[in-house]
Amino acid sequence: MLEIKNLKASINNKEILKGVDISIQPGELHAIMGPNGSGKSTLANVLSGKDGYEVSGELKYQGKDLINIPIDERAQKGIFLAFQYPTEIPGVNTNNFLKTSLNKIKKARGEKEMDTLSFIKMIKEKSNELGMNENMLSRQLNVGFSGGEKKKNEILQMKILNPNLAILDETDSGLDIDALKTVAKGVNSTRDKNKSFLVITHYQRLLNYIKPDFVHVLADGKIIKSGSMELAEQLEKTGYKGIN
């Protein structure tokens, strides 16, 4: 699904990622852990194609080079980023936004666009699954949403857009335990053998609810250790300093 080899990225001449290697197969869920400033969010941004980074190395998605593909085309090819800080867009109705987005992606996949009625029906289902009040979706996109609501909205979008590769950037940060469980449930319910996940987190907490196949530790722009769930548990005990 995703092959990352010796991936380097810098911004304003400052190198943040200093040679990252990760290989994700379909159906796998990888977790990336790391201390603040280790380059976790940069990795998420580079994978989604955000502007402003100087990128080198190899980045292959479904066997094809990704580096020069613009953000929207990556999204249309099935890469989804759940933002750490979802941005507010005043005046834009959340439902309309989601529908526009879904139909863009469907169109790129050669699928039929969804009409309003079936869209609303789907939204209703999916938001109920996440314990979200569907009225929230008639509000302006992320405007006035609480931290938890914003994160749930990201997961809802993930469920609706049905990506091949979902990158979750610190989706657990700022969530209380109930919201965390809901988010985890949302992720777990979409796992299947064709989909891959890259879950970025600072704490092991989330991984108690979303079981990763692999855990990588990112520090100072490099993967310094990879392993299984035990690695995350070890981290919890010893902290990042204990890893070497």
Add this chain to the structure above:
Amino acid sequence: MLDFKPNEKEIEKIGKFSIEEKNFRIENLKNFNSVGFPNKLVEDWKFSDLRHIVSKNFAKLDLKLKPSKEENFDFIKDFEHNYIVLVNGRLTSNSFQHEDNSQIVINPYLNKDFSNKKEKNPLINLNYALSIEGFNLEVKDNYKFNKVLVIYNLFTKDLNENILNSQNRIKIGKNSELHVFDYVINKSEKNFFNNVYEDLYLAESSVFKNISIQKNRSNGFFHKFSKNILSSKSNYSSFIFPLGLKFDKLDLEFNLEGENIECNLQAASFLNKGDHQEIKTRVNHLAPNCKSYQKVKNVIDLDSKGVYQGKIFVKNIAQKTDAYQLSKAILLDESSEFDSKPELEIYADDVKCSHGSTSGSVEKDSIYYLMTRGLSKNESVKLLINGFLSEIIVSIKSKTMKNFIEQKLLSQIYEH
């Protein structure tokens, strides 16, 4: 109808000048005479029809030729300070006893810039043509004042339908710091007009703080144009408490010429008994990464009028500008009026610029709340006005200053 058009010969009467200077003065006098005092058809004077105000209040306007005797006045005893005394605009004495005098230059007014740049503001024309008083103050590089400098602006009893023109210049060197306390003491009982031009230059990383206040109500008609040039990393902050003037227009221009400048202006006034007061600001953001902030509060009572015209200009290169402006007014009486024109002119896209302006009565709910706690209506209103204006005072850092201002301002409110 007063037709104030000083004759060119007046210039000869006020002093002996080089040909260059004389021509400069004549040129400016011609410019003034061609338009006279501006009326409301002039955009900058839309809300303050000076021609009308002058002709309503003056039968004549004489140039004050003979200097007045310095009159006795009380020095401020609340805090130690350096001082400059200006009598009707003329520098008469000074003391920098708390400072290293080698770091300071102080002398009477001296204009040597007779450039041909055509000045369009008729009040500045008038000032350029007739000004012979004022002071020039320079603070050398790397010198921080130990104590505040009080500028005593004394207006004498013998003023009677006179017009005074003066020019002041302050230059603060690199990394230097000066705090000024502008204090106006008015002994005149008759109407007079005071027209001041002021230049302030802040060199790199310098700090200038200023507080202006009037000691008492008076029959003064004041106009001041102040041109402020701010260099990179400099910090300007000013608190203005203009009150008790028949007419007052403060026209302040700020040119933020370097990066990382902070420019902060706050004003609070209580206008009463026919006061007419205008504050006009123009902040020119000419370089990136600067911050500017203006907050103007007015409480307006009997027959009085408050005006705020504020413009924020952002040049296309001035990205990351953070500019904010707020004016608020409370109208207390049927005869009070507040006019405002907060203006934005923006040519850079990555900026944060906003303004707000409100005017209206005292919050009725708040009065109600206070009255349920046993205060009379009058007391409630006073308390609310006090709170409204105090918001400006509390942001003054120095405690002694804060107390001093509070007393002055509150006495204005409570005397009413």
Add this chain to the structure above:
Amino acid sequence: MSNQNINKTKEYKYGFSTDIESIKAPKGLSENTIKFISEIKKEPKWMLEWRLKAYKRLKASKEPDWQKPKFPKIDYQNLYYYSAPKSIKDKPKSLDEVDPKLIETYQKLGIPLNEQKKLSGVAVDAVFDSVSVATTYKEELTKKGIIFCPISEAIQKHPELVKKYLGSVIPISDHYFATLNSAVFTDGSFVYIPPNTKCPMELSTYFRINSSETGQFERTLIIADKGSYVSYLEGCTAPMRDENQLHAANVELIALDDAEIKYSTVQNWYPGDENGKGGIYNFVTKRGACRGKNSKISWTQVETGSAITWKYPSCILQGDNSVGEFYSIAITNNHQKADTGTKMIHLGKNTKSKIISKGISAGKADNTYRGLVDIGRKASNSRNYTQCDSLLMGNKCGAHTIPYMKNKNSSSTIEHEATTSKINDEQLFYCNQRGLNQEEAVSLIVNGFCKDVLQQLPMEFAVEAQKLVGISLEGSVG
């Protein structure tokens, strides 16, 4: 002329012109021109005298020059003040008599006039250069006592109403362009809603400038009698031409006791090309008088076209408890310039006004909001709320906010807020990440920015306006 222009109409899809034989007044502005117009319209003598009075006044007045967008001097002697399709000379009695070319033109503009195809729920008066060519749904409206006709027809058939109200909101001496319009106005719409009548459909006028070197001077007069309601829409387009063309309209609204007028404009005159060549000068005077108590006038405008837009749809709130509203979107791209806003004059007690203005500036354009809120001494317990937001795209354009506020009543409140912002990169990134391309993302975000205004438009036009917002900004983000 027409064919060579069609090639360029990609960006401006209304840029075609119709090849049609027309009758024109002699070139230039003179008493003869005015007499010509009056005569061809078969006007009564009082109307001609009114026009000549305005012309006399015009000769003594000067063009204003305080506006932000400057423009080269207009040669008033080099303009045609009247141009009409020849076939219209004797006003066709029914659509069958209208030149098919004209019907086709409106069809192309998306305004079908045929009985079978006409827009449902919207009555249209179609104005082509200087004349009204057709008005739909006339009969249905007549049944309710509603008069909706070209103003030239109203002058003949309803002189008492025209005499009473024409110039009562915008006096002939108002200012240069208003006076010019009073002297030479050619056509426009007239609406009268009788007491206690709710107009059952949207009324709409569609303005089209076709001829070159021709100014369009339309005049619209809408009177809502006691307790009545009307919603009125206007749309405008013009062919692409290299010259600048002048459009100086006057619109007067009068709302009597308890009446409400909602006036919406979607202005899409030709804006000129990307180098600033050509385009319409849209210098329009629009003013409404809330003359009766509890009356309401609401202006909504979406201004995307014209080389220069210069207008301030205003409300004079005379009646106690009357309400004035102004909702505006002004989009300027390339070399377009706009200086627009409103005046809210509070005279009556308990009067309320609300101003929501959204200015968007891209390319090398300049966008100014200019507004006046004036609360008079007697306007007790009045309120104004103003919100002015500007959006800049790039640093070659400008955004200006120039509000004037005068509060002379201590029981009345004025509240004004203004902000300037840009579309931030995070918003674009977010939309891109959800599969939208740059232009779609910009269009979405800008429509969000304009939402408060767009939702004021009648349904039929809101969708069109949303598209227009997107199209107007195409190519403005790299």
